[in-house]
Amino acid sequence: xxxxxxxxxxxxxxxxxxxxxxxxxxxxxxxxxxxxxxxxxxxxxxxxxxxxxxxxxxxxxxxxxxxxxxxxxxxxxxxxxxxxxxxxxxxxxxxxxxxxxxxxxxxxxxxxxxxxxxxxxxxxxxxxxxxxxxxxxxxxxxxxxxxxxxxxxxxxxxxxxxxxxxxxxxxxxxxxxxxxxxxxxxxxxxxxxxxxxxxxxxxxxxxxxxxxxxxxxxxxxxxxxxxxxxxxxxxxxxxxxxxxxxxxxxxxxxxxxxxxxxxxxxxxxxxxxxxxxxxxxxxxxxxxxx
Amino acid sequence: xxxxxxxxxxxxxxxxxxxxxxxxxxxxxxxxxxxxxxxxxxxxxxxxxxxxxxxxxxxxxxxxxxxxxxxxxxxxxxxxxxxxxxxxxxxxxxxxxxxxxxxxxxxxxxxxxxxxxxxxxxxxxxxxxxxxxxxxxxxxxxxxxxxxxxxxxxxxxxxxxxxxxxxxxxxxxxxxxxxxxxxxxxxxxxxxxxxxxxxxxxxxxxxxxxxxxxxxxxxxxxxxxxxxxxxxxxxxxxxxxxxxxxxxxxxxxxxxxxxxxxxxxxxxxxxxxxxx
Numbered sequence: 001x002x003x004x005x006x007x008x009x010x011x012x013x014x015x016x017x018x019x020x021x022x023x024x025x026x027x028x029x030x031x032x033x034x035x036x037x038x039x040x041x042x043x044x045x046x047x048x049x050x051x052x053x054x055x056x057x058x059x060x061x062x063x064x065x066x067x068x069x070x071x072x073x074x075x076x077x078x079x080x081x082x083x084x085x086x087x088x089x090x091x092x093x094x095x096x097x098x099x100x101x102x103x104x105x106x107x108x109x110x111x112x113x114x115x116x117x118x119x120x121x122x123x124x125x126x127x128x129x130x131x132x133x134x135x136x137x138x139x140x141x142x143x144x145x146x147x148x149x150x151x152x153x154x155x156x157x158x159x160x161x162x163x164x165x166x167x168x169x170x171x172x173x174x175x176x177x178x179x180x181x182x183x184x185x186x187x188x189x190x191x192x193x194x195x196x197x198x199x200x201x202x203x204x205x206x207x208x209x210x211x212x213x214x215x216x217x218x219x220x221x222x223x224x225x226x227x228x229x230x231x232x233x234x235x236x237x238x239x240x241x242x243x244x245x246x247x248x249x250x251x252x253x254x255x256x257x258x259x260x261x262x263x264x265x266x267x268x269x270x271x272x273x274x275x276x277x278x279x280x281x282x283x284x285x286x287x288x289x290x
Numbered sequence: 291x292x293x294x295x296x297x298x299x300x301x302x303x304x305x306x307x308x309x310x311x312x313x314x315x316x317x318x319x320x321x322x323x324x325x326x327x328x329x330x331x332x333x334x335x336x337x338x339x340x341x342x343x344x345x346x347x348x349x350x351x352x353x354x355x356x357x358x359x360x361x362x363x364x365x366x367x368x369x370x371x372x373x374x375x376x377x378x379x380x381x382x383x384x385x386x387x388x389x390x391x392x393x394x395x396x397x398x399x400x401x402x403x404x405x406x407x408x409x410x411x412x413x414x415x416x417x418x419x420x421x422x423x424x425x426x427x428x429x430x431x432x433x434x435x436x437x438x439x440x441x442x443x444x445x446x447x448x449x450x451x452x453x454x455x456x457x458x459x460x461x462x463x464x465x466x467x468x469x470x471x472x473x474x475x476x477x478x479x480x481x482x483x484x485x486x487x488x489x490x491x492x493x494x495x496x497x498x499x500x501x502x503x504x505x506x507x508x509x510x511x512x513x514x515x516x517x518x519x520x521x522x523x524x525x526x527x528x529x530x531x532x533x534x535x536x537x538x539x540x541x542x543x544x545x546x547x548x549x550x551x552x553x554x555x556x557x558x559x560x561x562x563x564x565x566x
Binding site: 006007009010011013014016017018020021024025027028029031032035090093094096097098099100104105106107108109110111112113114115116117118119121122123125126127132134136137140141164167168169172173176177210211214218221224225227228231232245246247249250253254259262263265266267269270272273274277 | 295299300303304306307308310311312314315317318320321324333335336337379380382383385386387389390392398402404405406407408409410411412413414415416417418419420439442443446496499500502503506507516517518520521531534535538541542545546548549550553556557560561564565
């Protein structure tokens with residue numbers, strides 16, 4: 001039914017989305033590239049000009065930079081590992097015949113709908129706080145010293161909080177995949193004497209591959225940009241212990257007000273995201289188009 | 291793959307599954323409970339549940355602070371505004387991609403998704419400067435635009451996967467029966483498209499409401515929504531637990547309820563139809 005004129009109309013209908021997204025992508029990116037080679041400090045506006053690659057070398061020479069890169073990768077990798085392992089386990093459990101599966105799903109999905117600053121603030125104050133937090137009073141009642149979660153283990157604490165937020169998403173997707181599995185196949189395997197472990201390894205896990213791929217892809221997109229949780233809890237500290245690349249850029253831009261350096265950091269972040277995306281697409285692309 | 295099992299095993303699974311679910315939900319539950327306690331009760335050690343002093347004062351006080359309703363209203367305007375604007379731009383696009391697909395439609399969709407791969411922090415500087423220069427900084431209009439653009443790829447993708455499932459034959463049948471283009475759109479397509487549009491809307495309001503990068507960096511006070519408010523609230527540590535909990539509960543309650551209604555669509559929507 002696609003005539004010449006309907007094709008034309010179709011292009012016109014797609015055009016607004018493509019144009020605004022293109023502008024949204026290209027203008028900030030072009031400006032970021034431009035600024036990254038300039039001397040541009042809001043606190044000393046009289047000094048300006050070309051910086052060459054100075055902004056980039058500042059980043060590469062800063063000890064914080066490599067820490068920020070490794071923190072970013074640690075955060076993404078840690079949260080992915082935790083949410084997928086526990087997501088699979090919880091999905092397997094909920095998929096068993098249980099009473100009240102509907103309400104169960106609602107309880108499990110809830111953390112996903114809690115906005116990041118609220119999630120971070122709940123964990124920071126009500127649970128991890130060294131004087132008034134619940135963990136502290138549990139520790140005291142058992143005769144231990146309270147742990148200073150955000151001071152002594154800032155990255156692990158942030159990974160824990162972010163995992164709590166994303167575990168529901170992983171669980172729900174994996175559960176949906178599990179529920180589309182045919183029970184005949186499993187029963188046949190059971191009758192043939194396959195153990196629970198080998199049924200999981202050879203039947204359930206392959207069936208979930210696609211869902212796991214999707215979880216990894218989508219979570220990575222969101223996790224590379226994690227900001228609100230760190231902003232609310234540790235502010236990147238103590239020192240720079242929990243500074244990730246997005247937070248380091250934020251600090252350069254908003255606190256140090258050095259636009260040139262922050263822009264250089266932005267370009268590095270784009271390159272990092274592209275490298276990660278490239279490897280993801282390469283290793284997982286074949287699972288996706290089916 | 292539910293199978294029939296003995297009642298005893300079912301009971302065992304039920305208890306195990308509910309324990310895990312309650313553990314995951316506990317922080318939310320505890321926040322809600324704390325919001326109804328007095329400040330003294332909220333920080334008591336050991337934590338009080340049955341012995342706590344219950345009160346509604348926290349809500350009255352948080353709501354009474356002149357600024358809270360403004361943050362709340364900003365959140366509503368920004369998330370609903372960004373979603374509606376996004377839908378207006380995305381519906382025609384998703385529509386034509388689903389019904390008049392060209393040979394580059396798939397590439398176009400992938401490209402749209404790839405714009406989400408760009409880390410927000412990377413383009414913070416230009417966005418900040420553009421917003422400053424154009425007077426969009428710390429305005430609701432500015433945030434509506436930013437969040438609309440941020441979620442547009444998701445909106446287009448979600449609508450596309452929904453529209454794609456509307457069978458094209460039904461249009462031909464309507465046309466054979468003498469329906470005009472207006473009839474076709476009004477009486478055949480719209481009723482079939484409404485559920486998909488509704489769940490896309492719900493999910494994107496949730497995403498926009500919970501967004502916490504642009505809302506923190508592109509506002510100061512005037513247009514700041516709840517995410518920015520809560521992020522700054524945690525400063526007086528340990529002093530206002532009950533009020534913090536009440537403010538948090540008010541910030542998440544509307545979205546939590548909307549989320550419960552849309553959780554079935556969430557999987558389909560956020561996985562872009564790859565998992566159903």
